[in-house]
Amino acid sequence: MATPKPNILFIGYGHLAKSLLSSSLRKSYNINYINSQNTIFSINSKKKIKQKNISYRYIFLLIKPDIFLKKASHFKNFISQDSKIISCMAGIKLITICKNLGHKNVIRIMPNVMAKQNKSQTFVFAKNKKILNSSFNKLIKSFGSIHYTSNEDQINIATSIFGSGPAFIAYLIKSYIEAAKNLSKKNQLQDIDLLNLFHNVLLTNQNSKDLDFFLNSIASKKGTTQAGINFLKSQNINKIIYTTLDRAYKRAKEIGIDK
Numbered sequence: 001m002a003t004p005k006p007n008i009l010f011i012g013y014g015h016l017a018k019s020l021l022s023s024s025l026r027k028s029y030n031i032n033y034i035n036s037q038n039t040i041f042s043i044n045s046k047k048k049i050k051q052k053n054i055s056y057r058y059i060f061l062l063i064k065p066d067i068f069l070k071k072a073s074h075f076k077n078f079i080s081q082d083s084k085i086i087s088c089m090a091g092i093k094l095i096t097i098c099k100n101l102g103h104k105n106v107i108r109i110m111p112n113v114m115a116k117q118n119k120s121q122t123f124v125f126a127k128n129k130k131i132l133n134s135s136f137n138k139l140i141k142s143f144g145s146i147h148y149t150s151n152e153d154q155i156n157i158a159t160s161i162f163g164s165g166p167a168f169i170a171y172l173i174k175s176y177i178e179a180a181k182n183l184s185k186k187n188q189l190q191d192i193d194l195l196n197l198f199h200n201v202l203l204t205n206q207n208s209k210d211l212d213f214f215l216n217s218i219a220s221k222k223g224t225t226q227a228g229i230n231f232l233k234s235q236n237i238n239k240i241i242y243t244t245l246d247r248a249y250k251r252a253k254e255i256g257i258d259k
Helices: 013-017 022-028 065-078 094-101 111-116 134-141 151-163 165-184 191-204 208-218 223-236 237-255
Strands: 005-010 030-034 040-041 058-061 084-087 106-110 120-127 144-148
Touching: 005 065, 013 111, 022 111, 022 134, 030 106, 058 065, 065 094, 084 094, 094 106, 106 151, 111 120, 120 151, 151 165, 151 237, 165 191, 165 237
Parallel strands: 005 030, 005 058, 058 084, 084 106, 120 144
Antiparallel strands: 030 040, 106 120
């Protein structure tokens, strides 16, 4: 007799929730989600779930922080004693989640939107290390790699660098593509060629030392590459990128302040 699949409930079903639906996750778990009208649907069958006393091993918090703070009491009915709460919310601290849900088994994680392709770097923090067991590891590995943090503020840092990071990187790449096309309007450059440019540079360089060597091997004094690099330096590109990450980090901390 086959062992029944563990049940998972997604509270919230927006972009992040949908990005967690890797093929491995779908295969290994029965996944339901609850909408804003407190109606439960099966993600696999897309049918409404009438049964209300389902025991959920994992309950994911995938809603905006302000909605959680307003409606947390509505979610208590879905939590059993053995449930583990997994919060993907930016900023909201463990102590706040535990207090609002009246439940101690709470874990904070910060995945990113590439989890569906099993390419997320997912950061994890929990005060109770016993709940970070092999079953939990299997679940999180369906998103990609796991990185355990030693303090809760590191989740705020991960939110900035890895949670929001894909959007920042996509914006930079898109800006490069648009600039290249504007410079070479007659040549009609293709997106795929410009995207492959980024892809090939990343394949060639595995760490920051490789990148330093790569830069030095290309940029010759008074050459075309050095002219562009000098302009980037004059605009303090390092500071711009640091400030971008720092503002996202500070915003995550602001969200976590109880009001």
